[in-house]
Amino acid sequence: FNILFENQGVRLTFEGYSQHMPKLISELAGKLKTISIDQDTFNTIKKDFKRSIKNIEYNKAYQKVLYEMHDLLDPASIHYSLYYDPSHEHDLISKMTLDDIQEYSKSLFTDIAIEGLAYGDLDEKPIKDSITSYLTVLNSRTLPKENQAIETIYKIPNGEAKGFLLMTQEEHPNHSWGNYVQFGARDFRLNAILRVG
Numbered sequence: 001f002n003i004l005f006e007n008q009g010v011r012l013t014f015e016g017y018s019q020h021m022p023k024l025i026s027e028l029a030g031k032l033k034t035i036s037i038d039q040d041t042f043n044t045i046k047k048d049f050k051r052s053i054k055n056i057e058y059n060k061a062y063q064k065v066l067y068e069m070h071d072l073l074d075p076a077s078i079h080y081s082l083y084y085d086p087s088h089e090h091d092l093i094s095k096m097t098l099d100d101i102q103e104y105s106k107s108l109f110t111d112i113a114i115e116g117l118a119y120g121d122l123d124e125k126p127i128k129d130s131i132t133s134y135l136t137v138l139n140s141r142t143l144p145k146e147n148q149a150i151e152t153i154y155k156i157p158n159g160e161a162k163g164f165l166l167m168t169q170e171e172h173p174n175h176s177w178g179n180y181v182q183f184g185a186r187d188f189r190l191n192a193i194l195r196v197g
Contacts, residue, residue, distance in 0.1 A: 109140050
């Protein structure tokens with residue numbers, strides 16, 4: 001299994017033998033609410049996280065453009081520089097404590113909405129039961145529909161163009177150009193035209 005934290009929430013992915021899948025899905029629910037790491041491990045995680053953000057400066061130019069473009073278009077995105085940017089003295093990571101994380105983890109799953117997709121040689125009922133068991137195991141309420149995250153992007157008004165220039169540091173003289181064009185509401189016909197054209 002894998003756990004990813006995204007702008008809209010937490011993504012859990014599972015793969016393996018179909019007969020073991022319901023048990024794995026259910027067992028993970030019990031582990032989500034408890035942070036069972038020691039102080040040294042927590043310090044290492046913080047240190048690695050800060051290093052990975054610092055290393056963004058060494059990314060290829062196209063990777064930087066894709067990151068910045070995603071950040072500009074996604075209303076839910078929070079740019080990394082707002083929580084860790086040593087060159088501008090932003091550092092929320094160092095201030096975090098293990099107690100902060102453990103306390104927050106108690107309320108993280110208070111209200112949740114579950115959306116899932118299963119494919120393969122699976123029986124529907126055991127999979128559905130193991131997924132809905134998260135509400136019980138995590139002692140969660142169903143998040144009201146109006147509070148659920150919707151994946152959206154900023155709409156660029158018709159006829160309007162926006163340009164953004166990002167400067168790289170002199171020791172990394174890589175260049176990249178990104179061009180993003182919005183086509184409006186997607187349907188199967190438009191998708192086919194865009195892929196062929």
